[in-house]
Amino acid sequence: MRNKSVLHLAFMTVLFATVCVASAGAEGFDVKPQYFVVKNFKLTSGEVLREMKVEYATLGAPKKDASGNIVNAVVWCHGWSGSYIQGPTNYGKVFGAGKPLDPAKYFIIFPSALGSPGSSAPSTSGLGPKFPKYTVEDMINAQYLLLTKVFGIKHLLGVAGGSMGGTQTLQWITQFPDFMDWAIPIATGAATTGRNVGRMGLMNEAIKSDPAYKNGNYTQQPADGLRRGFMGTYLWYFAPAYYQVQFRTPEAVMKGIENAGMGSENMDANDIIWRNEAMMRFDVRAGLHKVKAKTLVIGVNGDQLYPQMTEIIPIVMGIPGAKMFSFDSILGHVANFKEIDKANPAMLQFLSQFDK
Numbered sequence: 001m002r003n004k005s006v007l008h009l010a011f012m013t014v015l016f017a018t019v020c021v022a023s024a025g026a027e028g029f030d031v032k033p034q035y036f037v038v039k040n041f042k043l044t045s046g047e048v049l050r051e052m053k054v055e056y057a058t059l060g061a062p063k064k065d066a067s068g069n070i071v072n073a074v075v076w077c078h079g080w081s082g083s084y085i086q087g088p089t090n091y092g093k094v095f096g097a098g099k100p101l102d103p104a105k106y107f108i109i110f111p112s113a114l115g116s117p118g119s120s121a122p123s124t125s126g127l128g129p130k131f132p133k134y135t136v137e138d139m140i141n142a143q144y145l146l147l148t149k150v151f152g153i154k155h156l157l158g159v160a161g162g163s164m165g166g167t168q169t170l171q172w173i174t175q176f177p178d179f180m181d182w183a184i185p186i187a188t189g190a191a192t193t194g195r196n197v198g199r200m201g202l203m204n205e206a207i208k209s210d211p212a213y214k215n216g217n218y219t220q221q222p223a224d225g226l227r228r229g230f231m232g233t234y235l236w237y238f239a240p241a242y243y244q245v246q247f248r249t250p251e252a253v254m255k256g257i258e259n260a261g262m263g264s265e266n267m268d269a270n271d272i273i274w275r276n277e278a279m280m281r282f283d284v285r286a287g288l289h290k291v292k293a294k295t296l297v298i299g300v301n302g303d304q305l306y307p308q309m310t311e312i313i314p315i316v317m318g319i320p321g322a323k324m325f326s327f328d329s330i331l332g333h334v335a336n337f338k339e340i341d342k343a344n345p346a347m348l349q350f351l352s353q354f355d356k
Helices: 002-016 086-090 136-150 164-175 194-208 211-216 223-236 240-246 250-266 269-280 285-290 308-318 332-338 340-352
Strands: 024-026 029-031 034-042 048-059 073-077 107-111 156-162 180-186 294-301 323-328
Touching: 029 048, 034 136, 048 136, 073 136, 073 164, 086 107, 107 136, 136 164, 136 269, 156 164, 164 180, 164 285, 180 340, 194 223, 194 269, 211 223, 211 269, 223 250, 223 269, 240 250, 285 308, 294 308, 294 332, 294 340, 308 323, 323 340, 332 340
Parallel strands: 073 107, 073 156, 156 180, 180 294, 294 323
Antiparallel strands: 024 029, 034 048, 048 107
16 A cells, blocks of 8 residues: 555656646745636747636745846746646745745746646636647747736746656757746757657557547546556656566556546646647757756656666757766756756855855
């Protein structure tokens, strides 16, 4: 029973974060969602969302210069299964007094990405399978509009995030290279290639193969396809040693995988497929050389989704002057938030160069 409860908690935490539609307290903070609506939002595909909603929350207060410009804004981008709340909850060890991002110093903005419930997505728009396919570039265009239209921000101090939040961070600094001073992409890669394409593609195929999916026109979630899709994904989230330590028998391995499939119960099939397809098309490798933001790339040794040699180091090599910090953890990719405090000293040192 202990294996089942511990692994279910760990897997649920990494994949599904804490998705809330009400206010939520985290690390002593109270964050409340707000909403910004854009009419006729044009996607990179040329399609148009007649109404595009961006969910967001903030920590801290804006500070302005003599011209009225906000000068202390930071964007924190969430991971694959999260929303605005993932920053101050899953990554709560990064925020607070004496930590890298202190709300007494920074005005921190947490947007829910396009395609993630809270913001416009297949499940929340009423469009279902008619929701247009979008890209990570579209996610950042939506966030750019939020910053410039709602807050009048002309320049960010920085942008950061882990996993898909790191993906968004890299899109930000290649798409708008003059818009921020610094960036901290965590546990990510500059393109979705190889095994990550296969992992997301097979997840989508598992969902679509469920007869209940009905080409996206389901009236009930295709539960079996979702369960199988998440069972397969589970195999890559921890370091190999974790599975050896945690699962002592073949029966325990399969029980853990089956338990992981339970985590799909609160997810929407079209949301997952659309998001995976956006991630599978992600590639900013050609733009790394034009990044102007000072960049600290953080990796986890043992991360099977974004290994240091094939994912982290190429980012560092591609961005002029980029620095790297990595730490060991048997938790693998999960450690990018569960043990992110191991990187706090490196982040604090990196950010100290921007103190005035």
